[in-house]
Amino acid sequence: MSSVEEILRHVNTKRLWRGAALLALAAFSSPVFLLTLSPVYGSAPSHLFHGYGVAFAAAAGWFLKDFIHQLSGRRAVYLLPVFAFWVPTIQYFLLQQSFVLGNPTGPIITQVIAFYPFVLLSVACAGKLVQAGLNLERYGDLAKEHIPLLGSYVVYSFGEKFAKLFISKFIGSFWLFSSTGLQLLVAILSSAVIPSKLLLLAIPSVLFTLTSNVHLPLGTTTSALESTLHKEGFSLVDRQESSTGYISVLDNLEDGFRVMRCDHSLLGGQWTKTYRHYKPKVQDPIYAVFSLLEAVRLAEPDHGEPRIDANSKALVIGLGVGTTPAALITHGIDTTIVEIDPIVHKYASKYFGLPSDHVAALEDATVFVDRALKTPEPVQYDYIVHDVFTGGAEPVDLFTIEFFENLNSLLKHDGVIAINYAGDITQYPAALTVRTIQAVFPSCRMFREDAASDDSGDFTNMVIFCKKSSATPLRFRDPVPADFLSSKFRETYLVPKHEIDPVVFTTVTGGRRVLRAKETGRLYRWQDQGALEHWKIMRKVLPDAVWENW
Structure with a gap:
C-alpha cells in the first residue's frame, strides 16, 4: 500500500x-x-x-x-x-x-x-x-x-x-x-x-x-430606509448593488435636487425644483464641472471654421448621471458612451433624462479603446470627454500615458479632449497627471470648477482641455444662445473662467515624469489619502444619516 x-x-x-x-x-x-x-x-x-x-x-x-x-x-x-x-x-x-x-x-x-x-x-x-x-x-x-x-x-x-x-x-x-x-x-x-x-x-x-x-x-427594510431618509429631508427613488458598488438615486425634498450615489460618493445630480416656465433642454447639473465639460464644443479648430454639430462625433468615457453626454446628444452630436456599470447607465436613462439616441458600450474603457484601435478603420472623434472620478480616487489605469496615447489615436487631427481630474492640485498625483497628459497632447489649458480657497489643501475638480494639434494655441469661441440649451445655469458656468497657471504643477518636484501602466501601484498611497479627504467633503454635502443608512 x-x-x-x-x-x-x-x-x-x-x-x-x-x-x-x-x-x-x-x-x-x-x-x-x-x-x-x-x-x-x-x-x-x-x-x-x-x-x-x-x-x-x-x-x-x-x-x-x-x-x-x-x-x-x-x-x-x-x-x-x-x-x-x-x-x-x-x-x-x-x-x-x-x-x-x-x-x-x-x-x-x-x-x-x-x-x-x-x-x-x-x-x-x-x-x-x-x-x-x-x-x-x-x-x-x-x-x-x-x-x-x-x-x-x-x-x-x-x-x-x-x-x-x-x-x-x-x-x-x-x-x-x-x-x-x-x-x-x-x-x-x-x-x-x-x-x-x-x-x-x-x-x-x-x-x-x-x-x-x-x-x-427587502420590502420591509426598504420602507424603514425611506422613513429614516425622509427625516433627513431625502426620498429614496431606487437602489441596487452593482459591479462598482452600491448605487442609489435620492431626491432632496427641501432644496429640490436629485443625485446618484455610488458607495460614499456622488456620481452627479440635477436640479429638480425650478421656477415657473423655466425648461432647459437638458436639466441643470448641481455641480458646475459638468457644464464646464460641455465647453469642449467651444474649443476652436485649427482651420478657423466652427464645427458643425450634426457632422461631429463624441466619445464620453464615464457616464455619471449623464449630464454632459445628454448635452452633446441634444446638440445633435453623434455620441458614444463608455460606462463600466450597467446599473449606472440604467439609472441615468431612467431617472436623469439621458437621451436614448446614443451608442452605449457597457464595459471597461481600456477594453473598448483597445478593441476600437484594432478595427481596420477605427472611428475617430471630434470630441473626447474623460470623466471617470468616483469614490475619492481615479481608476489609475485610465490616467496612464499608454491610455492617453490610445485616446490620442482615436481623436481627429483637430479634435479636442476634456479630462476631469478631482483631487488636491497641490499634491504629487495632480502634477503627475498633468505631466502625463501634456506628454501626449501638445496644447492644453486647465480650469478649476470654482475659485481657489484659502485652505491649506486645494481639493477641487479640474478640467484639462487639450488639442491634438499644436498648430495654434487652444482658444474657446464666444458662445451663442444655442450653446446654453435654454439654461441659465449654463449661461453662468459653461464658459471656462478659473484658469490654472501650469506653473503650479512644475513646483511639485520628484517622482516619475509620467505615469506608465506598469507603475500605477506607486499612486495607491496618494489615492488612499485623497479618498480620506474626499470622505470628509462628502460628509458636508449630505447628512451622516444618509450615508450610513444605505
Whole structure:
C-alpha cells in the first residue's frame, strides 16, 4: 500500500469537508464584508488595513485553535454559525456611529469588533476539523501541523477568489445576493455545515436583519430606509448593488435636487425644483464641472471654421448621471458612451433624462479603446470627454500615458479632449497627471470648477482641455444662445473662467515624469489619502444619516 493510500485510509471525510467548508465560507465573507463597509466609509479606506487584519486574525485562529477548543469546552464550533448570524446586526449598529468614529478609524474598529473575531473563530474551528479529518499524528508533529496548514491556506485562497468572481457576476441580482444578503447566506451555510442547538441565540439577530436592517433590500427594510431618509429631508427613488458598488438615486425634498450615489460618493445630480416656465433642454447639473465639460464644443479648430454639430462625433468615457453626454446628444452630436456599470447607465436613462439616441458600450474603457484601435478603420472623434472620478480616487489605469496615447489615436487631427481630474492640485498625483497628459497632447489649458480657497489643501475638480494639434494655441469661441440649451445655469458656468497657471504643477518636484501602466501601484498611497479627504467633503454635502443608512 502506498503512502497516499495509507493517508486516505485514515481520513475522516466528514470532519475534513466540514473544516474545508468553514474555511471557504470565512474566505467568501472577506470581500463581502468590504462591500458592506464601502457605502459608509468608501472603498479605498475600507481596504486600507483589511488584508493585514484578516491575515493576523487567521494566523491567531490557527495557532490558538487548541487553546480556543479547550477554553470553550469543545463548543466553539457550535458558536460559529451563531456569531455569523450576528455579524450584520453588530455591524449595522457600528456603522450608525461612523460620524463619531471617523475615517479610517471607523472601518478598523468595525472590523475588529464585527469581522475579525469571525475569521479567527472560523480558522480555529476549521483547523481542528481539518487536523482531525486528516489524522496525521502517526507521521509526527511536523506533518500533523504543516500539511493541514498548507491545505487550509489553499482552500482559503480558492474561497476568496471564488467570492470575487461570484460577486462580480451576481451582486445585486437578487436580495440574497446583496452584500448584507450574502452575509446572511454565509450564516445559513455555516449553520448547515455545523448544525447546532445554540442557533436559537441567533433568532433576535435574524429577525432584526429581516425587518429593520435597512442595508438588506427587502420590502420591509426598504420602507424603514425611506422613513429614516425622509427625516433627513431625502426620498429614496431606487437602489441596487452593482459591479462598482452600491448605487442609489435620492431626491432632496427641501432644496429640490436629485443625485446618484455610488458607495460614499456622488456620481452627479440635477436640479429638480425650478421656477415657473423655466425648461432647459437638458436639466441643470448641481455641480458646475459638468457644464464646464460641455465647453469642449467651444474649443476652436485649427482651420478657423466652427464645427458643425450634426457632422461631429463624441466619445464620453464615464457616464455619471449623464449630464454632459445628454448635452452633446441634444446638440445633435453623434455620441458614444463608455460606462463600466450597467446599473449606472440604467439609472441615468431612467431617472436623469439621458437621451436614448446614443451608442452605449457597457464595459471597461481600456477594453473598448483597445478593441476600437484594432478595427481596420477605427472611428475617430471630434470630441473626447474623460470623466471617470468616483469614490475619492481615479481608476489609475485610465490616467496612464499608454491610455492617453490610445485616446490620442482615436481623436481627429483637430479634435479636442476634456479630462476631469478631482483631487488636491497641490499634491504629487495632480502634477503627475498633468505631466502625463501634456506628454501626449501638445496644447492644453486647465480650469478649476470654482475659485481657489484659502485652505491649506486645494481639493477641487479640474478640467484639462487639450488639442491634438499644436498648430495654434487652444482658444474657446464666444458662445451663442444655442450653446446654453435654454439654461441659465449654463449661461453662468459653461464658459471656462478659473484658469490654472501650469506653473503650479512644475513646483511639485520628484517622482516619475509620467505615469506608465506598469507603475500605477506607486499612486495607491496618494489615492488612499485623497479618498480620506474626499470622505470628509462628502460628509458636508449630505447628512451622516444618509450615508450610513444605505
